[in-house]
Amino acid sequence: MKNVMGIILSGGKSTKLKELSTMRSTLAVPVGGKYRAVDFVLSNMVNSGITNVGVITQYSFRSLMDHLGSGKEWDLDRKTDGLFIFPPFLSDENSGWYRGTADAMYNNLTFLKRSNEEYVVISQGNCVYTTTFDKLLEAHKETDADITIMYREMNDIPVEELTNMGILQVDSTQRVIDFQEKPLNPNSILGSLGTYIIKRELLISLLEESVAHGYYDFVMDIIIKMLNKLKIYGYKYNGYWRSISSVQMYYKCNMELLNPAINKELLGSAKVFTKVKDEAPAKYNEEAEVKNSIIADGCIIEGKVENSVLFRGVTVKRGAVVKDSIIMQGSVVEENSTLNYAILDKNVTLSKNRCLKGEETWPIIIGKNVIV
Amino acid sequence: MIKKEIIALLLAGGQGSRLGVLTKNVAKPAVLYGGKYRIIDFSLSNCTNSGIDTVGVLTQYQPLKLNSHIGIGKPWDMDRIDGGVTILSPYLKAEIGEWFKGTANAVYQNIHYIDKYSPRYVIILSGDHVYKMNYSKMLDFHKENNADATISVINVPYEEASRYGIMNCHENGKIYEFEEKPRNPKSTLASMGVYIFNWDILREYLIKDNETPGSDNDFGKNVIPAMLNDGKSMWAYQFSGYWKDVGTIQSFWESNMDLVSRVPEFNLYDPEWRIYTPNPVKPAHYIGLNACVKKSIVAEGCEVLGTVINSVLFPGAVVEEGAYIEDSIIMSNSIVKRNTSVKKCIISEWVTIAENCRLGEGEDIPNEYKPGIYNSGITVVGEEARIPAGAVIGKNVMIDIGANEEDFTTLTVESGKSVFKGGVRE
Numbered sequence: 001m002k003n004v005m006g007i008i009l010s011g012g013k014s015t016k017l018k019e020l021s022t023m024r025s026t027l028a029v030p031v032g033g034k035y036r037a038v039d040f041v042l043s044n045m046v047n048s049g050i051t052n053v054g055v056i057t058q059y060s061f062r063s064l065m066d067h068l069g070s071g072k073e074w075d076l077d078r079k080t081d082g083l084f085i086f087p088p089f090l091s092d093e094n095s096g097w098y099r100g101t102a103d104a105m106y107n108n109l110t111f112l113k114r115s116n117e118e119y120v121v122i123s124q125g126n127c128v129y130t131t132t133f134d135k136l137l138e139a140h141k142e143t144d145a146d147i148t149i150m151y152r153e154m155n156d157i158p159v160e161e162l163t164n165m166g167i168l169q170v171d172s173t174q175r176v177i178d179f180q181e182k183p184l185n186p187n188s189i190l191g192s193l194g195t196y197i198i199k200r201e202l203l204i205s206l207l208e209e210s211v212a213h214g215y216y217d218f219v220m221d222i223i224i225k226m227l228n229k230l231k232i233y234g235y236k237y238n239g240y241w242r243s244i245s246s247v248q249m250y251y252k253c254n255m256e257l258l259n260p261a262i263n264k265e266l267l268g269s270a271k272v273f274t275k276v277k278d279e280a281p282a283k284y285n286e287e288a289e290v291k292n293s294i295i296a297d298g299c300i301i302e303g304k305v306e307n308s309v310l311f312r313g314v315t316v317k318r319g320a321v322v323k324d325s326i327i328m329q330g331s332v333v334e335e336n337s338t339l340n341y342a343i344l345d346k347n348v349t350l351s352k353n354r355c356l357k358g359e360e361t362w363p364i365i366i367g368k369n370v371i372v
Numbered sequence: 373m374i375k376k377e378i379i380a381l382l383l384a385g386g387q388g389s390r391l392g393v394l395t396k397n398v399a400k401p402a403v404l405y406g407g408k409y410r411i412i413d414f415s416l417s418n419c420t421n422s423g424i425d426t427v428g429v430l431t432q433y434q435p436l437k438l439n440s441h442i443g444i445g446k447p448w449d450m451d452r453i454d455g456g457v458t459i460l461s462p463y464l465k466a467e468i469g470e471w472f473k474g475t476a477n478a479v480y481q482n483i484h485y486i487d488k489y490s491p492r493y494v495i496i497l498s499g500d501h502v503y504k505m506n507y508s509k510m511l512d513f514h515k516e517n518n519a520d521a522t523i524s525v526i527n528v529p530y531e532e533a534s535r536y537g538i539m540n541c542h543e544n545g546k547i548y549e550f551e552e553k554p555r556n557p558k559s560t561l562a563s564m565g566v567y568i569f570n571w572d573i574l575r576e577y578l579i580k581d582n583e584t585p586g587s588d589n590d591f592g593k594n595v596i597p598a599m600l601n602d603g604k605s606m607w608a609y610q611f612s613g614y615w616k617d618v619g620t621i622q623s624f625w626e627s628n629m630d631l632v633s634r635v636p637e638f639n640l641y642d643p644e645w646r647i648y649t650p651n652p653v654k655p656a657h658y659i660g661l662n663a664c665v666k667k668s669i670v671a672e673g674c675e676v677l678g679t680v681i682n683s684v685l686f687p688g689a690v691v692e693e694g695a696y697i698e699d700s701i702i703m704s705n706s707i708v709k710r711n712t713s714v715k716k717c718i719i720s721e722w723v724t725i726a727e728n729c730r731l732g733e734g735e736d737i738p739n740e741y742k743p744g745i746y747n748s749g750i751t752v753v754g755e756e757a758r759i760p761a762g763a764v765i766g767k768n769v770m771i772d773i774g775a776n777e778e779d780f781t782t783l784t785v786e787s788g789k790s791v792f793k794g795g796v797r798e
Contacts, residue, residue, distance in 0.1 A: 032655065032656065033655065033656030034655065034656045034672070035655075258658075260658070260660070260675075263655075263658060267655040271653045272653070272655065273653055276651040278447075278646045278647070278648050278649075278651065279641075280406070280407070280408065280640035280641050280647070280669075281406075281407035281408050281669045281670055281671035281672070281684075281685075281686075282657065282669065282670050282671075283631075283632070283641075283668075283669045284665045284666055284667065284668045284669070284670065285634055285666070285667060286634070286666055286667050287666075288665060288666055289664075290659045290663070290665055291659065291660070291661055291662070291663060292659070292660060292661045293658070293659050294655075294656045294657070294658050294659075295656060295657055295658075295659060295670070296656035296657075296672070297408075297656070297671065297672055298641065300641065309656075310656075311656075312656075
């Protein structure tokens with residue numbers, strides 16, 4: 001896919017992720033033991049042969065910048081093209097704040113104009129799935145569409161989550177006949193993946209037109225408004241897909257990775273690239289009892305771990321019991337402590353003999369660098 | 373070219389013949405170690421961590437894997453504009469083409485590479501050892517003593533001293549005598565094969581050594597004694613810490629096993645002294661519902677559904693349900709299928725061991741084919757071998773690289789026997 005460039009969007013400020021996204025962009029939320037959410041979409045693009053990618057950021061992007069760096073790990077540190085990061089900026093014409101996804105792209109129109117690929121894949125960066133976009137492009141060409149939206153049957157996602165999504169309806173030719181953004185009462189279970197393909201020149205003119213009229217959102221102001229004017233088609237994706245849109249979905253997604261079938265589908269054949277940390281392999285001591293868990297490099301385990309996801313460099317000491325939990329990089333569970341349905345952010349220390357317990361539907365979150 | 377204060381020459385041409393099938397296709401420095409690394413990573417990472425950014429790696433024996441492992445030195449931060457890592461292989465010259473004859477000759481043949489940087493000091497390293505050492509401290513010591521050469525030494529047990537090059541020094545560390553593998557050692561300070569020289573002096577001695585007929589062109593045997601004879605200022609820098617020459621099957625196995633002890637003497641988890649290596653693009657590993665993992669180290673991309681005790685698993689190793697691994701090393705991407713047990717074995721990369729096998733059981737009889745190599749009860753399986761379902765394999769067995777179902781004439785391979793690829797002995 002030499003003729004396609006990529007744009008990764010980071011959506012609005014998510015309050016539904018609570019403490020997990022107060023200090024970081026939703027794109028930088030850690031997932032699956034060693035990844036950040038954005039790794040999936042970025043790797044999908046790289047695995048599709050896309051070598052010109054712009055990442056648009058808005059809120060708390062320090063950790064995201066830190067993670068992406070020069071794009072080395074994704075093989076995007078190139079002389080021509082490569083990885084570009086676009087935080088909001090101040091100038092004569094703009095306020096230093098993106099007023100919406102279309103405004104964000106419009107503010108970086110130079111990037112689009114300077115590129116010479118014929119197509120652009122636009123994608124939300126907080127979604128966990130592995131694919132390549134070749135078939136999307138094929139479908140897009142076949143239907144001769146102006147915009148093609150990737151969607152999927154959201155039958156494995158709780159109904160209340162559908163209200164956070166774009167819900168669409170297609171006719172028998174896959175043409176999109178209705179699109180509702182975050183509807184209170186969804187009229188279908190076909191959800192948009194927030195991934196679109198469109199010709200670069202068309203995107204430029206749509207953005208210019210929209211912003212000139214004072215409309216700033218790609219979905220609300222371009223897709224929905226243009227539903228009848230443009231040929232907007234759907235492309236159905238059937239694989240595993242999760243959006244890290246709320247604490248519940250975050251927890252669900254991480255726990256689902258413990259299912260070998262899902263794990264294999266997501267990570268079995270596709271290569272997901274991420275920033276490497278050069279940790280030594282995980283070490284299990286004599287008392288370790290680990291079942292049904294994902295454990296990253298650099299962990300040292302002497303306690304009991306069940307149904308949990310442990311990120312890099314986590315220490316679980318003797319007598320500690322960790323169940324149904326997610327523990328991020330560098331956290332320590334001291335001796336004889338117990339953890340149930342909990343999410344520990346980075347560098348949390350759970351002191352000796354403590355006990356933290358959440359509920360499956362409401363996991364307890366401990367913010368970064370906290371000592372409990 | 374920017375003048376460098378010190379550059380490193382890393383000797384990575386050793387065959388390591390006592391590692392048997394593990395070094396049949398690769399040089400010893402490229403042998404996998406510690407759940408993720410290759411042996412050479414330790415010397416290279418020591419350079420990075422000591423602030424040495426220019427390293428010439430001298431290769432000779434089976435360099436293919438080593439070359440692709442090192443690449444342009446990215447993992448060690450050695451993809452530099454000035455310096456960085458350079459692979460130096462033997463090459464044809466106008467009149468003659470020749471292999472590196474000895475360690476000193478290998479450096480001699482690359483004098484022009486060193487001259488290019490005109491360094492004040494040169495550090496000579498060996499890619500065969502597993503250790504963490506700050507070379508900049510050794511350089512400080514070298515400068516303090518106004519030395520012409522400094523040799524790093526480590527205290528070894530008296531019984532083992534006769535296996536090493538022994539330095540006899542005055543109390544302040546000045547060397548007055550060097551003995552190569554002495555029968556009655558006068559001291560227990562063994563040379564670690566880490567030398568710092570003033571480049572102008574070393575250069576002179578390398579040329580002299582090359583002109584000496586009958587010389588083995590070896591640092592330990594020829595160059596160091598010659599310098600001592602001439603009364604050069606030579607000092608012993610005492611290193612304490614973990615240092616292993618993983619030169620035999622047994623020491624290789626033991627050194628890997630050292631890593632699984634509760635507080636290993638050799639700590640790989642020190643954030644101040646990381647060991648770098650190309651990272652595989654693999655997810656965090658998965659431990660299954662009925663799995664049991666104790667006293668082991670497990671790398672990324674592994675899938676453990678069975679039992680793993682006292683073992684080292686490299687990236688992408690798979691242990692299926694009901695399989696039992698004990699006291700073993702399973703290298704990258706190897707699969708141990710259902711209900712197979714593996715005890716005290718070294719399994720190389722990309723090996724498949726089918727269902728219901730038993731490996732490493734029986735009497736401890738040395739290998740008939742190479743008793744000098746396979747004699748410590750450890751069975752070794754070469755790369756890409758495929759072991760058929762139901763096989764029973766004893767101790768000290770050698771399974772050749774790429775041996776497959778057809779090469780097994782019987783499902784029982786008794787202790788001390790070997791299975792060769794295509795039934796042929798080389």
